[in-house]
Amino acid sequence: MKISPLQMTDATSWKGLTTENHLGAIWQMNPQRANNIITKIQQNYFGNDIDSILNKFPVKEFEDDTDYTWDLESQLLDNLPLIEARIDGSAVTGASTAGLGFTQFDLVFSKDWFSDGEVIVGEKNEAYPIRVLSTRFEGTNVVYTCELMAKAQTDFVPYEEISGNQLFSREFNPVERTFSDSGRKIKHKSHISMRNAFSTIRIEKETPGNLSGKKMGTFIEGPKGEKFQMWQAYESFMFDAEFRGDINRLLHFGTSNRTATGDYIQKGRSGYSIEMGSGLREQCEASNTNLYTNFNIKSLSGRLLDLSEGKLPMDQRSFLASCGERGAYQFHEALEDHSQLFTPTRETKRIYDAQAEYANQGLGYGGQFVEYNGPNMVKFNLSIDSIYDDRTRNKVYHPEGGVTESYRYDIYDIGTTNGEANIRKVKKAGTDVIHKYIPGLRNPFSPDGEVSAIGTAKDAWEEHKFYCGGVMVTDPSKTAHFIYNG
Numbered sequence: 001m002k003i004s005p006l007q008m009t010d011a012t013s014w015k016g017l018t019t020e021n022h023l024g025a026i027w028q029m030n031p032q033r034a035n036n037i038i039t040k041i042q043q044n045y046f047g048n049d050i051d052s053i054l055n056k057f058p059v060k061e062f063e064d065d066t067d068y069t070w071d072l073e074s075q076l077l078d079n080l081p082l083i084e085a086r087i088d089g090s091a092v093t094g095a096s097t098a099g100l101g102f103t104q105f106d107l108v109f110s111k112d113w114f115s116d117g118e119v120i121v122g123e124k125n126e127a128y129p130i131r132v133l134s135t136r137f138e139g140t141n142v143v144y145t146c147e148l149m150a151k152a153q154t155d156f157v158p159y160e161e162i163s164g165n166q167l168f169s170r171e172f173n174p175v176e177r178t179f180s181d182s183g184r185k186i187k188h189k190s191h192i193s194m195r196n197a198f199s200t201i202r203i204e205k206e207t208p209g210n211l212s213g214k215k216m217g218t219f220i221e222g223p224k225g226e227k228f229q230m231w232q233a234y235e236s237f238m239f240d241a242e243f244r245g246d247i248n249r250l251l252h253f254g255t256s257n258r259t260a261t262g263d264y265i266q267k268g269r270s271g272y273s274i275e276m277g278s279g280l281r282e283q284c285e286a287s288n289t290n291l292y293t294n295f296n297i298k299s300l301s302g303r304l305l306d307l308s309e310g311k312l313p314m315d316q317r318s319f320l321a322s323c324g325e326r327g328a329y330q331f332h333e334a335l336e337d338h339s340q341l342f343t344p345t346r347e348t349k350r351i352y353d354a355q356a357e358y359a360n361q362g363l364g365y366g367g368q369f370v371e372y373n374g375p376n377m378v379k380f381n382l383s384i385d386s387i388y389d390d391r392t393r394n395k396v397y398h399p400e401g402g403v404t405e406s407y408r409y410d411i412y413d414i415g416t417t418n419g420e421a422n423i424r425k426v427k428k429a430g431t432d433v434i435h436k437y438i439p440g441l442r443n444p445f446s447p448d449g450e451v452s453a454i455g456t457a458k459d460a461w462e463e464h465k466f467y468c469g470g471v472m473v474t475d476p477s478k479t480a481h482f483i484y485n486g
Contacts, residue, residue, distance in 0.1 A: 049248045049387060050280065053322075053412075054471065057421040065428045065468055069195045079169050082122070083108040083141060085162035092159055099148030100156035104133065107162065112142045115184035119149060119171040128157045129171065149174075197277035198428070199254055200468045203243045207235060209442030209459035232444050236463075243433075243465045248387060251425070251471045254279030280412065280423070283473040284481065291485035295330055295407070297338040300482070301374045307411075307480055314377040321380065321482075324388030324406025326398065328370070331382060331409075335369040382409075399486060409482040412473075422478050425471055432469040438462040 062068050085092045086106040092098055098105040112135070114120055119129050129149040136143050148157055173184035214231045256278040257264055264273035290303050308317045323331070354364035371381035387393070394403040412423055425432075439445060439454050443461035446452050456462075473479065 049244075049385060050252045050322075051244065051248050051425075053383070053385075054251070054423065054425045057424050059432075060424045060426045060472055061429045062426065063429060065198045065200075067195055067197045068426060068472070069193060070472070070474060071193055078111075078113060079167040080109045080111055080113055082162060082164055082166045082168055083110060084164050085157075086143075092162060094159045096159050097156040098159075098162060099130075099146075099150060101153045102147060102150060104145055104147050105157075107144045107146055107168070108138070109142050109144070109168070110140065112137070113187070114144060114170055115173065117175065117182065118173045118184045120146075120168050121171055122161050122166045122168050124161060128161055130157070131174070194474075196283070196426075196470060196472060197256065197258065197275050198426070198468050199250055199275070199277045199470050200466065201246055201250060202464065202466050203239070203246060204462060204464045205235065205239055206460050206462045207232065209440055209461070212442050212444050212448075212461075239463060239465070243467070247433075247467055247469075249393070250279060250467075251469075252280050252387060253282075254470070255282050277470045280471050280473065283471070284410075284412070284476050284479040287476045287478075288480040290480075290482050292482055293484070293486055295334050295482075295484075297334050297372065297374075300334075300372070300380065301378065303480070303482065304374060304378045304380060305376060308376065308378055317377050318379040319381075319411050319480075320383055321409040321411045322383050322385045322388070323409045324386075324402065325384055326400070326402035326406035327388065327409060328368075328382050328384050330400070330407055331372075332369045335372055339369070398484065404484055404486075407484040411480040420474070422474050423471065424474075425469060427469040432467060434464075434466040436464050436466075438464075 085096075085098060086108065087096055087098055087103075089106075092105075107130070114132050114135075116132055116134055118132050120132060121129055130146045131149050132144045132146055134145045136145075148155060150156075170184075170187075175183065211231050215229055254276060257266055257274065257276045259265060264275050266274045268274050288303075288307060292299060304317070304319060307319070350365055350367045352364050352366070354362040356362040371379070373379050388406045388408060389403065390405075391403055394405040396404045398404045398407055400407075437443070437445060438456055438461060439452070440456045440461045441454060441459040442448055443454075445461075
């Protein structure tokens with residue numbers, strides 16, 4: 001990738017074994033250098049990744065690495081779609097007047113949910129309260145004989161309210177004041193059973209013995225200013241960094257390969273099955289997903305209210321969304337446009353003194369919106385995750401610049417479930433990352449001159465890393481996603 005006419009060489013990449021030839025070709029060149037620090041252009045360092053975010057919460061540990069399951073409490077209230085309405089055994093028509101003159105009629109549903117004596121309502125609720133008189137079964141359907149809780153003989157239920165597919169819910173069971181002997185039946189719903197699998201991944205490297213203690217011709221600088229001159233130190237850093245990236249992609253984007261019958265078809269070299277669990281995205285894909293073409297604050301406010309109303313107390317409506325840098329900039333632009341309806345952008349907080357050789361009274365202007373307090377106590381702010389901007393993984397570009405993934409907003413944790421964080425890492429009790437090495441004739445873990453056991457006669461050493469773990473989204477309905485759909 002050419003980034004400057006002053007550039008002499010391009011970045012080179014390779015897989016697996018690093019030899020002296022690699023180092024000689026890339027770092028042992030000896031023209032006069034303006035700087036002995038190689039500027040690493042294409043390296044993504046950790047940043048605010050999903051692993052860092054999840055490390056803020058306790059990890060859920062299990063006794064072994066078999067599939068882990070949990071129960072999710074379901075909402076007790078149900079809306080049932082009406083299959084059809086009948087009068088004297090015939091389906092209603094546009095001319096029907098169900099309930100007229102306090103007459104009876106039938107409502108057909110697919111589920112036995114309502115009780116005799118209970119008042120149920122359709123989509124106009126209190127306008128047409130209907131009382132269930134009796135219940136009978138018709139194949140897999142349930143037929144309720146009903147009457148309208150009418151005030152006058154002229155009252156009836158219009159055809160468009162019972163033509164089919166209208167949603168009905170229960171209200172209560174009214175009874176007589178004298179000698180009443182029964183009430184509605186209590187309702188129960190089972191928990192939703194959830195299941196996911198641990199995922200296992202590995203990485204390995206082999207280093208020739210003659211690179212033990214080998215100095216490079218220049219320094220390489222790490223993300224926190226550390227300087228690597230010994231090849232083995234730099235390779236160890238990259239070994240850890242690459243595996244951390246693998247784990248992050250697994251937690252974020254891992255997809256289950258379990259078939260509908262519960263089997264795993266893919267086999268490893270050992271002949272045993274490769275079992276992969278669902279990552280964050282796949283577990284949340286069926287939740288609150290909204291597509292947008294033009295991002296604006298008014299639309300965002302509406303979606304946040306959908307997540308809040310009737311679900312969250314006023315003092316718990318704080319949302320944190322992960323996005324890329326372009327998404328954060330888009331949010332700033334949208335909120336800046338929105339804020340001009342209320343506050344001029346000339347306010348003194350954004351204009352400040354600045355120095356310049358070519359100006360007598362230099363001024364600066366700045367500031368970025370990172371948080372929004374909307375109607376009904378809704379609060380929205382952003383966290384930038386570098387994986388959204390990774391141009392190696394994300395290959396579709398946005399018309400406004402950058403990759404499309406950067407403009408995606410994921411709310412991954414809305415409150416808690418049963419007092420625990422809704423999203424957590426999971427692992428088998430103990431460690432989730434294993435790091436082992438196989439010593440060869442020479443290796444950096446023991447002096448060359450001492451007598452010691454070796455794992456291989458080869459003048460090289462191997463290192464292996466193994467990870468077994470995953471992520472658990474207790475209640476996917478408590479996540480939300482705003483995705484660009486241009």
